Amino acid sequence: MKKRQALGVAVAAAMLAVAGTAAAQTGKPYKVGFMLPYTGTYAALGNAIENGFKLYVEEQGGKLGGDPIEYVRVDDESDPAKATDNINKLIKRDQVDVVVGTVHSGVAMAMAKVAKDSGVLMIDPNAGADAVTGPMCAPNIFRSSFSNWQPAYAMGVEAAKRGYKNAVTITWKYAAGEESANGFKEAFTKGGGKVIKDLTLPFPNVEFQALLTEIASLKPDVVYTFFAGGGAVKFVKDYAAAGLNKSIPLVGAGFLTDGTLDAQGEAAQGLLTTLHYADGLTNAKDKAFRLAYAKAYKLQPDVYAMQGYDAAQILGAGLAAVKGDKSKKEAMIAAMEKARIDSPRGPFTLSKAHNPVQDIYLRKVVGKENVVQGVAVKALADPARGCRM
Ligand code: BEZ
Numbered sequence: 001m002k003k004r005q006a007l008g009v010a011v012a013a014a015m016l017a018v019a020g021t022a023a024a025q026t027g028k029p030y031k032v033g034f035m036l037p038y039t040g041t042y043a044a045l046g047n048a049i050e051n052g053f054k055l056y057v058e059e060q061g062g063k064l065g066g067d068p069i070e071y072v073r074v075d076d077e078s079d080p081a082k083a084t085d086n087i088n089k090l091i092k093r094d095q096v097d098v099v100v101g102t103v104h105s106g107v108a109m110a111m112a113k114v115a116k117d118s119g120v121l122m123i124d125p126n127a128g129a130d131a132v133t134g135p136m137c138a139p140n141i142f143r144s145s146f147s148n149w150q151p152a153y154a155m156g157v158e159a160a161k162r163g164y165k166n167a168v169t170i171t172w173k174y175a176a177g178e179e180s181a182n183g184f185k186e187a188f189t190k191g192g193g194k195v196i197k198d199l200t201l202p203f204p205n206v207e208f209q210a211l212l213t214e215i216a217s218l219k220p221d222v223v224y225t226f227f228a229g230g231g232a233v234k235f236v237k238d239y240a241a242a243g244l245n246k247s248i249p250l251v252g253a254g255f256l257t258d259g260t261l262d263a264q265g266e267a268a269q270g271l272l273t274t275l276h277y278a279d280g281l282t283n284a285k286d287k288a289f290r291l292a293y294a295k296a297y298k299l300q301p302d303v304y305a306m307q308g309y310d311a312a313q314i315l316g317a318g319l320a321a322v323k324g325d326k327s328k329k330e331a332m333i334a335a336m337e338k339a340r341i342d343s344p345r346g347p348f349t350l351s352k353a354h355n356p357v358q359d360i361y362l363r364k365v366v367g368k369e370n371v372v373q374g375v376a377v378k379a380l381a382d383p384a385r386g387c388r389m
Helices: 002-021 043-059 080-093 105-118 149-161 175-190 209-218 229-241 261-268 284-297 303-321 329-338
Strands: 030-036 067-075 098-100 121-124 141-143 166-172 194-201 222-226 250-253 272-275 356-366 369-380
Touching (some): 030 080, 043 067, 043 284, 043 303, 067 080, 080 098, 105 141, 105 175, 121 303, 149 175, 149 250, 149 272, 149 369, 166 175, 175 194, 175 222, 303 329
Parallel strands (some): 030 067, 030 098, 098 121, 121 141, 166 194, 222 250
Antiparallel strands (some): 272 356
């Protein structure tokens, strides 16, 4: 409640300014259905996405395309088995105009199937499932985040450049983990390295001990990992507690240390990761976003909050082009496709498959920050394998 009040105060001036100029277009509310995890290991990620999305809408006076935005939400629990029922609740029961979701790749793939079959607009604000902007790509499916391939590929490039010759990967056994390990392997192998073992455990299991013992005996030059949320916190702490951080460098997709550093503390210091966001970026949009987010929610934003904010920006570009007239779906989609998003990560455009073409940063954990070290790969576009659009 307090956060909501703070958000209201933070944007009051902007709302007043907009109210005078942007006449309501159709007058009818545009209905956004959040399908996100609000419980479980990814709960914090879901909340951050919703916060980021709402912040952008509030900055526009609570309206996009001149019409007020209304919200409904469903907790998807990061459970693929419930995903089809959950998205159908939003579409059929709640009659939403757009579904914004989700975090977990397995859930997102089930959502994309329903979105593709039903034609409902879907904006994926996190889940990296390569298939969503690959074989399942569709005119009505957009992503404001990344493909699992993107940050992983960049770390493969970086690890090879650093002269590591053999690597072990460790992750959860589901689409995000496996695709992340594959993306790393693709670039690392191209750069002359070899992955000697892929270690996995079921999502969201955090019993890492046996796998850490195996890493100690394999003695690779480097360990590449994908974990996020609560699982990432536990993995980084267990890796350090086992003493492996002293002998075998741990690198990862940036989710390993994003939104998690308060809990990881000393164990995370010095970790190198790659991601499409970082601390210490110098663009004006990021500065304004961080200030506004901190003021509204009394929290620092992370990559998930930023992706939620940009999901709203993509939707806003579409609705502005049709002045809120959602019946003009083709024109709306065309505007979303063409949009150049002024993102806190830096400006980006969307690929033909509707995935951000973006710089992937190399970051290093220093204190409570993922401090940008430079760009690992510039304007990296997902290959969109299997997308016919
Ligand atoms: C995924 O399942 O795609 C995912 C989950 C958390 C962070 C990043 C990706």
